Each structure stands twice: as C-alpha cells, then as structure tokens.
Amino acid sequence: MKAIGIILAGGTYHGLGTLVKKRNTAAIPIGSCYRAVDFSLSNMSNSGIRKVAVMAQHNTRSLADHLSSSKWWDLGRKKGGLFLFTPDMSSSVSFGFRGTVDAMYQNISFLKRSNEPYVIITGGEQVNRMDYRELIKYHKDKNADITIVSKKMAGQDVSKYGVLEIDENNRMINFEEKPFEPQQDVVSLGTYIVSRELLISLLEETHKEGRYNFVTDILIRHRRKLRIYAYMFDGYWRNARSIEEYYEMSMEFLEEDVRQLFFKTEPYIFTKVKDEAPAKLNLGSKVTKSLLGGGVINNGTIDNSVLFRKVYVGDQAIIRNSIVMENTTIGRNCIIEYAVIDRNVVVSDNQIIVGTKDKLAIVSKDTIQ
Amino acid sequence: MAQKEVIAMLLAGGQGSRLGILTKKVAKPAVMYGGKYRIIDFTLSNCINSGIDTVGVLTQYEHLLLTKHIGIGIPWDLDRKSGGVTVLSPYQGEKEGTWYSGTANAIFQNIRYIESQNPKYVLILSGDHIYKMDYSQMLSYHKEKDSDATIAVLEVPMEDAHQFGIMNTDSNNRIVEFEEKPENPKSNLASMGIYIFNWETLREALIQSNELHENSDFGKHIIPEMIDKKMKVYSYVFNDYWKDVGTVDAYWQANMELTNTVPEFNLYDEFWKIYTNLDHQPPQYIGENARLEHSLISEGSEIYGEIYNSVIGPNAIIGKGSVVRDSIIMANTIVKENTKIDHSIVAEKSIVGANCEIGFGENIPHKTKPHIYSTGISVIGDETIIPDGITIGKNCEVSGNTEHSSYQDGKLESGQSLIIEEGIV
Numbered sequence: 001m002k003a004i005g006i007i008l009a010g011g012t013y014h015g016l017g018t019l020v021k022k023r024n025t026a027a028i029p030i031g032s033c034y035r036a037v038d039f040s041l042s043n044m045s046n047s048g049i050r051k052v053a054v055m056a057q058h059n060t061r062s063l064a065d066h067l068s069s070s071k072w073w074d075l076g077r078k079k080g081g082l083f084l085f086t087p088d089m090s091s092s093v094s095f096g097f098r099g100t101v102d103a104m105y106q107n108i109s110f111l112k113r114s115n116e117p118y119v120i121i122t123g124g125e126q127v128n129r130m131d132y133r134e135l136i137k138y139h140k141d142k143n144a145d146i147t148i149v150s151k152k153m154a155g156q157d158v159s160k161y162g163v164l165e166i167d168e169n170n171r172m173i174n175f176e177e178k179p180f181e182p183q184q185d186v187v188s189l190g191t192y193i194v195s196r197e198l199l200i201s202l203l204e205e206t207h208k209e210g211r212y213n214f215v216t217d218i219l220i221r222h223r224r225k226l227r228i229y230a231y232m233f234d235g236y237w238r239n240a241r242s243i244e245e246y247y248e249m250s251m252e253f254l255e256e257d258v259r260q261l262f263f264k265t266e267p268y269i270f271t272k273v274k275d276e277a278p279a280k281l282n283l284g285s286k287v288t289k290s291l292l293g294g295g296v297i298n299n300g301t302i303d304n305s306v307l308f309r310k311v312y313v314g315d316q317a318i319i320r321n322s323i324v325m326e327n328t329t330i331g332r333n334c335i336i337e338y339a340v341i342d343r344n345v346v347v348s349d350n351q352i353i354v355g356t357k358d359k360l361a362i363v364s365k366d367t368i369q
Numbered sequence: 370m371a372q373k374e375v376i377a378m379l380l381a382g383g384q385g386s387r388l389g390i391l392t393k394k395v396a397k398p399a400v401m402y403g404g405k406y407r408i409i410d411f412t413l414s415n416c417i418n419s420g421i422d423t424v425g426v427l428t429q430y431e432h433l434l435l436t437k438h439i440g441i442g443i444p445w446d447l448d449r450k451s452g453g454v455t456v457l458s459p460y461q462g463e464k465e466g467t468w469y470s471g472t473a474n475a476i477f478q479n480i481r482y483i484e485s486q487n488p489k490y491v492l493i494l495s496g497d498h499i500y501k502m503d504y505s506q507m508l509s510y511h512k513e514k515d516s517d518a519t520i521a522v523l524e525v526p527m528e529d530a531h532q533f534g535i536m537n538t539d540s541n542n543r544i545v546e547f548e549e550k551p552e553n554p555k556s557n558l559a560s561m562g563i564y565i566f567n568w569e570t571l572r573e574a575l576i577q578s579n580e581l582h583e584n585s586d587f588g589k590h591i592i593p594e595m596i597d598k599k600m601k602v603y604s605y606v607f608n609d610y611w612k613d614v615g616t617v618d619a620y621w622q623a624n625m626e627l628t629n630t631v632p633e634f635n636l637y638d639e640f641w642k643i644y645t646n647l648d649h650q651p652p653q654y655i656g657e658n659a660r661l662e663h664s665l666i667s668e669g670s671e672i673y674g675e676i677y678n679s680v681i682g683p684n685a686i687i688g689k690g691s692v693v694r695d696s697i698i699m700a701n702t703i704v705k706e707n708t709k710i711d712h713s714i715v716a717e718k719s720i721v722g723a724n725c726e727i728g729f730g731e732n733i734p735h736k737t738k739p740h741i742y743s744t745g746i747s748v749i750g751d752e753t754i755i756p757d758g759i760t761i762g763k764n765c766e767v768s769g770n771t772e773h774s775s776y777q778d779g780k781l782e783s784g785q786s787l788i789i790e791e792g793i794v
Contacts, residue, residue: 031651033652259654262651263669273444275644275645278636278666278668279665279667281663281664281665281676282630283630285661285662285663290654291652291655292652294652294667
C-alpha cells in the first residue's frame, strides 16, 4: 500500500458535555452499534491502508477497549497493524500531547520506520465514507505537497471551522482558523494527505521552533511556501461538536439515504463484534421508524429513536425521539422523550425523562435514575 | 510432544434429509437457526465456552457453505497457534481414505489428526443439535468415574423412548445395556450422541471396529461392544434444553419457541454467548408503518411490513404491506410489498415477489414426501425466486428461479413441489 494512516483523537469537544466526560470523543457511540472512530478506521482499511496509528490522550479507557483487537477492521496483518499511541510518561521531561504536531512528533518513529510514501491524517470523530485512494490520486495529479480534504458549505455558519481561500485550480492561497467573519465558504474537514518524508521534516522543523499545531504552525505558516491543495468532498460528512449536533446526526441515521450509505454499501463500516442475539420484540411491543442494535429486548413502544445493543425496554414504556445507548435498562411505564440516555444506565419503573427539541434531556453513563 | 487434555471431534457431515429442501444445498449443521445463527454454532460455542480450544470438524455432505462459515474459526475464538479448528473432509491416501461410511469410521479415518494433537481424552459431538452444555463438567465426571467412555444422556418421556438409543444403567450410572430404538424400553435415558473416551481406549476400539465393520458406527458398534467387553461405560445425565431440529416441524417449532416472552432456551446469556460468523452486523431498521410483535429480528434487517410470531434473519427485507406470521425468513431474503406469508420457512438469499400468498390453502400432506411435509409448513429453498402474484399452498416445497409459467394459473396447490434445477448443479 502507498499510505499509512494517522487518526488524531486528541481533542475534546466540550459541547458534547457528559457524553465525553468519561470517554474520548473518538469513542462516542453512533448509529446503534458503532463508535465514531469506526468510520475513519473503516475508511482507512477499505482504502487498502494496513497500518494505522490512533493518537489520543484524554479518557482513553473506552477507546483502548474498543481498539483492543485490530482484527475487526482487518488491520491485524503481518505488514501492518493498529496502534494506539498515548503520551509517554516514562521520561524525566514528559508532556502530554501539546498539539497535533506534538502528538505526531512524539511518535515520529512510527513514521520513520515505515516505507509507504504517503500519510493520511484524519480525525477520530468524523462520520463519513471516503475512499482515500482517490485522494492519493488527486494529490499526485496536483503534484501537491499537502492536500486538504475540503467541503463547500455555502450559506452555513463556518466560523467554527478552518476556512480556505482557494484559487481556480483549488490551490490554497489563504487559511483562517475559526474566523470571526468568514470571507469564504470552503472549510477544511481535518483530513490531510502529505508525503511521509515531507511530514517528517515538517514535524522536526516545527518542533525545533517550539511549535505544536498542525493547522497554525504548518498549514498557515507554510501556506505560500508549500503547494497546498484542496480536495473537494461533497458526500455526507458530520463531526458532532455539541450534544445538539450529535442528536441531529443520530436522527439522520434513521433516513434511508444515510442508512444505505453506512449500513448497506460495500465496503462496509466495521466495528467491534459483540455477538449479541437478535433483537427480541415481545407481545405488546410497538416499534416504528427506529434503529435497534443486537440484543435489544423490547416490551414497550419505541418511535423515531435509536437504540444501541442490549437495551431492555419494560412493559408499557414509551421511548420517542430519543437515543438510548448500550446496556441501558428502561423500566416499566417509563416515558422517555427527546432524551439522550448514555450507556449502562438503569431507569427505574415509572420514571419520566422528557426533554424538548431545543433542550434535550441528558442522562450520564453508569447512573441509576 | 505437548499434550492436549481433551479435543473435540465434531461430526458435521450429515445431510439431514428430513429437513427437505432446506438441506438441498447445505449440510444440516449449516442450516440457519434462531435468526442469525447456524445449527453448528451452538456446538462450536459450547466447545469454546467449555474451554476446549481444539476442534476437528468432520464434513462430507455439501460442505462448501459449512467450510466457509467455519473459516479459521475467528468468530468462536478458535483461531489458535496450537489446536484451533480444523475442517476434516474425506480424503484419499496411498492405502486408505474414502468417504466417511459411519460415525466411528469418520473418526477412524482421522486418527492421524487426533494423534497430531496428542490428547488424553476425545469428546465426540455432532453438529445437529440446539443446546448449551458445559463439556468440562462432563469431563470431570468422566475422570471421577475413571471411566473408559462416558455418554451424555437425556431423560425423555417414556412414551417417546422407543425413538432413541436407550441406555440401561445400574445404580451407579454404569451402563449395562444399550438398545437402539427398543420396542419396549426399560429406561428413558436417551443417548445425545455426545461421548467422551480415553483416547487410548477409543483408538484401539476404532481400529478393531473398522476391521469388523465397513460402516463402523458409535451407536451400533463401538458403544455396544465396549459394554459387552465389560468396560467402564457411564452415563452422564443432562437436564437442560436439548433439541434435535431434524425435521421440518421440529425445526419450525424450536424456532417459534425462541419468540416466547421468556423462551426456554436463552440466547441472551452474557456468560454463555453463542457465536456465529457474520461479515457485517449493522443495526436493524424498523420502518414507519411497521408492526412487530412476538418476534426475533437480526442485524441489518429492514422491516417495513408486519411481523408476528416470526424469526427474521440478518439483512432480510420485509416490504411495505407484507404480513409475515408464524414463519421463518432467513438471511439476505427479500419479501416485496403486500405479500402474505403464513406458517412457512423461506431460506437464505431468496426473493419473494409482491402480492404473493405463501402457506395458504388446504392442509393436505405432501403428495410424494408426506414424511417431510405434513404439518402445514411450506418451505421455500435457498436462492429461490418467486415472481409477483403467486399463491403457494401448505406443505409445499419450492426451489430455484421460478417464473410465472412455472405455476398453473399463478398457483401451487398444497402438497406440491416445484423445483427448478439451476444451470450449475
């Protein structure tokens, strides 16, 4: 293969609130049985990349658990593998990852010991399908130094993204990170391709200068010196930074086009296999417009909701417009509406947890209600 | 040489002819069961859950799907550096090697495999049954009794005992007599076809039996001869769920039982999981106008119609306006819109057209195969296509790429077969 992969799972989106209190952003559950990082990992594997490093430093327990075997993404190969790199605390002068450049620099031996010509860098929380082979081809055709996967977001508020100014050949002329008053509508999706050797020298140089950030210290600083191109991606792409965005994205998984894209289109999105039994719908069960994970047992009413694996729903309980994560029990006669209920929650009988479209009810992981 | 304490030899070569069209292209152990599983998954999962990491699977009849399903054993965690799962199909050697002619003959032909694992005990299993059993407890019992052979037995109702191989035991559970399907049974302890032998003893018995019988069989030869020789053969009583799903009716019934609110057989046991091989397990989607009650639905299925008392396999699609009742729909099968399916089994990768009725008509037994189809269940085989607007009666079997012209006035009357042979047989 021509490339190795780096998945940066360092950032924490505080807007996700309690969802990321006990888990890394890359490990947030999505679409009944996936974790956010499954999308990037599957894209890598499905593009023929055999060697992937995930770099993370906060709340890595559930992420490490999820990535404990490389076989689910078909990355457990002789020539390849799946690596989870967390900050190394063994030396006398040790730091966490002080930025994206620092995360990669601290693991520069991963780059130096490879011989693939390219590196694909992406985030651990991006929900999309992408064939990186097309990206590599574009990068070569443009004879680019760095190519940024970008998306035109006409008419949307792009002030939370990195915004690119590009010329008619898609070469980047300018880049503004989270601009107050965006002048352009082409945003960076946080996925890059760069040749491995160039990346190594950029990392070493940037580190020497005491700089740590890929966007500000490499992309912006080198914007004139390097040939940086935008690769326009126009498919489905989400990156939930707040509970509201997370909820909205989860509900999109109930729509046919999104379901077809992620569940029924080969090559598939892979996740850790958990061997749950089929979902069981008992007498009195009513389910409409919902996704159910394996091992769900339902006795109640579920409408317009996303249930993860092993959720148990008691008699006469009603769940509407909600997301209920793995291994959670909803007691009898409960009413759950506009709620996001995290993993391993027990909601006792007769509880009412009702939010509104604008103010969702959130229940944290490992709690009893 | 490293020694394995116990290895399992799993007999999975049977056709299961009483399952009719369901085993036309696949061996019985590879027939789907309980939505996402195949029958052999229960035995394979029992092995790993009992701590047995070396399993030889003996295949013969239509082995392709079975061999693909097992692969290198990853889903059962049987991909091992030492041991693991090995598919043992009949082979030809310089002097020996031929089709497996009996259960013991099959093991006899694989003595070299067993020797290569150097076990102390050998557990003989079959891939035909639905049950959860901790073989390690049976092995402890075998050692405790210092037995030459231990046979797992099930207490069956006395009135059914004549259908089984019956063990007559003394007060210490030592087997004194074995009777195959006795007219007047003396006990109700039926053999489950699960045996543990000391390998040295079994090895000798296999070689001797093979000299005497062309079709050396455990039930007919090995066990009775060991009892005759006054060897120590003990019964091990198993008191839990065990189903032989060998007939269309038993198969259908056992699937239906899984949809009960609290089924006798629990698939949801966190500490005794049943593993299977699915390449991809997305969630199941239930559409806006769907109704689903008293049913099991498997990963990746999409339900737009109504499902009652039914078991739906992975990636099956049930179209809008269709009603599936008391039926089994297997993996990757599509039922189009406004079709009614009642008391029927639709096997894998089939397409049932729109506006069909399957399982409706007079309940008369099958004309030529009443021993297979007589309880009202109609069976649609693997990779079968049924065009729009067809009516199929009860106790029917249909297989192949059928077209409108294959039916008389768009109808297949109860008790009939319609089998279109494919180009590649």
